[in-house]
Amino acid sequence: MxxxxxxxxxxxxxxxxxxxxxxxxxxxxxxxxxxxxxxxxxxxxxxxxxxxxxxxxxxxxxxxxxxxxxxxxxxxxxxxxxxxxxxxxxxxxxxAPHPAPRPAYAHLVVLGGLAPACLRRTGYAARLIERGQVTVDEVAVLGSFRPLSPAERAALAAVGLPECDTEFDALDAGLRLGFGDPDRLTDAGGLRDDPHTSWAERTYRHRAGVRIRVLAAPSGEPAVRRAHTADTQRFWAGRVRLTDADPVLLVTAPIYVPFQHCDALRTLGLPYSCPVDTVGIDPAADLAPLPEPVLTPGRxxxxxxxxxxxxxxxxxxxxxxxxx
Structure with missing residues (x-):
């Protein structure tokens, strides 16, 4: 690459x-x-x-x-x-996609997005691990309780996932598809009346022994907006008690790598003095039943x-x- x-x-x-x-x-x-x-x-x-x-x-x-x-x-x-x-x-x-700079990480973090991205990014993370391209101690899948749009819900229903109403649901479905329906361990939190203040954490154990977390983070400014990327990263770092001995690999789409990498340096790398790398998935890879959206010059x-x-x-x- x-x-x-x-x-x-x-x-x-x-x-x-x-x-x-x-x-x-x-x-x-x-x-x-x-x-x-x-x-x-x-x-x-x-x-x-x-x-x-x-x-x-x-x-x-x-x-x-x-x-x-x-x-x-x-x-x-x-x-x-x-x-x-x-x-x-x-x-x-x-x-273009780029390989992970290191062979091993303490944490592989999948960043959420629109419904197709939720499936494709979790699938790519599973492929990186199962093909031995990286070794990791733990996987985290980060999103929020953002309601899915009608178009997102229709797209997921068309591929057999009609139960998804939020980004958290889509990420959870994506990790179960990508990681072969791992064993569920725990549930905490949940959706309350206000999706901006709601949070959740669900954990799984992959057959290779890797622990997987899927999280919905609350907004840092719940009266103003929904949770954004930096909110999800801060919420996750607090849950896992990140340290300077924990290299982190973020997985997103190539188009978002620069901005989400810099957000991660600001919210994770500098506060916790941990190494942070960010990679984008291969847009041409056969990863999930929903295709990658066509990107334009405007995008x-x-x-x-x-x-x-x-x-x-x-x-x-x-x-x-x-x-x-």
Whole structure:
């Protein structure tokens, strides 16, 4: 598998992470893309550039306007510009899958998403383990009680999973499919009146002896929004009592790798001083009965904006002095 031209931030210390952020936001593919949309980024310090990139991407690449991802509009780009967008996304590690950098991890963490992703990512995690591509002590599948849309519920019902009403349900079904119906051990929490404050944890034992957790996390701002990726990661880290001796591998879709990796560095890597790697599943792999959605230039631009916002939040969270 190819490696991205632009490496993501990594390391356990503020200066290491800060260097990676600067390399990414000043990379040639991102600069080329910004200028193709008539942007002229400043040459100032990283905080100034991140602020500028956040504002620029909000004006030019925000096609969601507060809506869920499937409801984002698709921009009308000429073919040459559309090709440039996909090339830049590929250079930034958002198109092709990449192998896990380490052979062994304390934790393999699957990040939730839309219904097809819930099935495909859990299936990919099971394949990594069963084919010996990585060894892990424990698997965690992270989501929330976000209600599934009618389209998601219909898609799951069409493949024999009509009982799924929430993201938690879809993740639980996905892990049971991917890991061959493991033995259920425990249940805690549950869905209450407000899905933003509800939580749950269900544990399983895989036949290879690996413990599996599926979690629904509460929102960090329940009066404002549902739980997001960082909320699920914080909730999980508290449940497992993560330490600096626990390398973590996150599994998501390639398009989300940069932003979810930086969220993980901010919520897991820096607070717990643990190594964090993030990989995207192979979009062409035969993993689940639901296919991978077709990605468009507009989707890539939207998630490059997500990566910028996540880099900015990570940069602001660095210890004093490291942020510059």
């Amino acid at each position: 190819p490696m991205p031209r632009v490496a993501l931030p990594s390391g356990r210390t503020g200066p290491e992470v800060a260097t990676g952020i600067v390399d990414w936001i000043r990379s040639e593919p991102l600069d080329r893309l910004v200028r193709a949309f008539a942007g002229d980024p400043p040459a100032g310090d990283p905080a100034e550039l991140l602020d500028w990139l956040e504002g620029f991407s909000a004006r030019v690449w925000d096609f969601r306007a507060g809506r869920e991802r499937p409801e984002a509009r698709e921009p009308d780009l000429d073919p040459a510009l559309a090709r440039l967008v996909v090339t830049a996304a590929d250079d930034l590690g958002m198109v 890539y631009l939207q998630e490059i904006r997500s990566a910028i916002r996540s880099m900015r939040a990570l940069h602001a969270a660095l210890p004093g002095g490291a942020a510059r």
